[in-house]
Amino acid sequence: MRLRKKNYWAITVITWVVLLIVWQLVTMYKITPEILLPSPEKVISTFISLSKNGYNGIPLWYHFLITMIRLLSAVALAIITAIPLGLISGRIKVVYSIFDSIIQFIRPIPPLAYYTLLILWVGIGETSKVVLLYLAAFAPIYLACISGVQKVNSDYVKSAESLGATSKQVFFHVIFPSALPDIFTGIRTAVGMAYTTVVAAEMVAATYGIGWMIINASKYLKSDVMFVGIIILGITGVFLDQLLKLIERKIVFWSGKS
Template sequence: MDQNEKAHMGGAASANDTGPGAGTTALFTEPKGRRTDNKTVTFGDAGAVTSLPLWSVAGVIFIFAVWYITTTAWGFPDDFKATVEPGLSDRELFRLCSLSDECDIDSFTQIVSPLVFPSMRDTWNAATELFSDGYRNISLWTHTWASLWRVIRGMFWGSLFGIPVGLAMGLSSRARGFFDPLVESFRPIPPLALLPLFVLSFGIGDKTAVPLLIFASIWIMIIAARAGMRNASLPKVRASYSLGASKRQLLTKVLLPNALPEIFTGLRVALGVSWGTLVAAELSGVADGLGAMISQAKNFSRLDVIVVGIVIIAVIGVLMDILLRVVERLLIPWQGKT
């Protein structure tokens, strides 16, 4: 072995064995017995999710078309047609039939009964009524803001506690060993199963609704942050150490940016789960909120009000997901690019 080869091997050894992590516990260590630098499965890659606006619009139109066709009364009885002026269009017949006591428009050639699902006409009328007068002396804006504020608080506290725990589990095998049994034990529990326990422990109203939303989101954020930290590129970590990066620099410049895509994906998943838990969370005695409005409408068989509440929740959820994607593109411009 000549001097050049010895010098080359000595330089490689110093790069691997010296530096901020030498002689101490490394900030990021490779698990023994397996390679992690070739991982291809992650918690989720929001940058790889693409949507075509044209197909999205087509999907929405298809849903509304099916809704309209299946819940609209098609055709009218011959005896009713004989009593009105011949040559009227179906729309005019529909209007006259709806005004006549002798013609029950909802009973003729309707695929889905109004007792099963409301028609678009009834839902539109209920929506205009809710926007103008509210429901049971509470405005629609009050219901919407109450639910939105509960989801925001649940997501905030779930992320505030979940992300640091997940990052610690990704960095430290001790933290992972300590928190793993807790996370894997509570994660499969449906939030709805804890509703009676939370009501008895915390009381009714927001004292139960917000903790239930925190429980629904915190485990998702822990898993997302842990996955993001564990999926860090080992060559980048080794290169950072060889260039003299400190542990703090490695954490802030390499590991945390690498974990951000997974964390944002976790936020989007937790957001959907939180909205899905909202209706049950607002069954705990709250006076306002979209879930409370839906529950009250159920007691009075107002299917149209229930559908309006569901549509509002869906629209708000989509808008918040779009907002998270925009923020993600601003904070992680390199995501999804090679």
């Protein structure tokens, strides 16, 4: 028997309620020291305090805003550059041969491995942080575009060409729309990859940002502040993913209906 959609939501809610109860019990009975795992009440009170007083003299909303600007600007740049290159690489083998091996080489390298080089090349300011996040977001979108182009039904292309469509028309009216579901999947993956890199991006020469706040708090064993930062990033990440899924449903409304 298949579960209804609302039943899945109920399971999700119950899962989180159970996790919160376990967290509360573990801290209540001091199974884990509070310095390692603060109680839910402590995390909530710390969040309220940070919202009122900020962290290190900087308002919490400003930390959050700076992190979001770094993240979203890097993802936007990745979308603008990776989608055209990925689509062209998927169609033209010469372009694919030039760029794919380079991107495949960079893709598995941990961000911290080349962050120092980025600082030497583009400076210690905001540019190096955005570039690091950009590199993390670029590959998933690029690869998703290539995958989307390769999945296009050749019958659609041949039908369009037989009706007199030019290469440009085939690209924009057949290939690009067909690849959109994969492109959105790549964008969602890219946001996740950039998110996992944001703390690393704010480790060096930063004085604000949620990632920096987490790193700075860890130096002084402020686990409650760390939890606040982690929860903020987690909730924001879920929100961004749901927003992208909503946009995908609006734009790629035909996906899954063939």
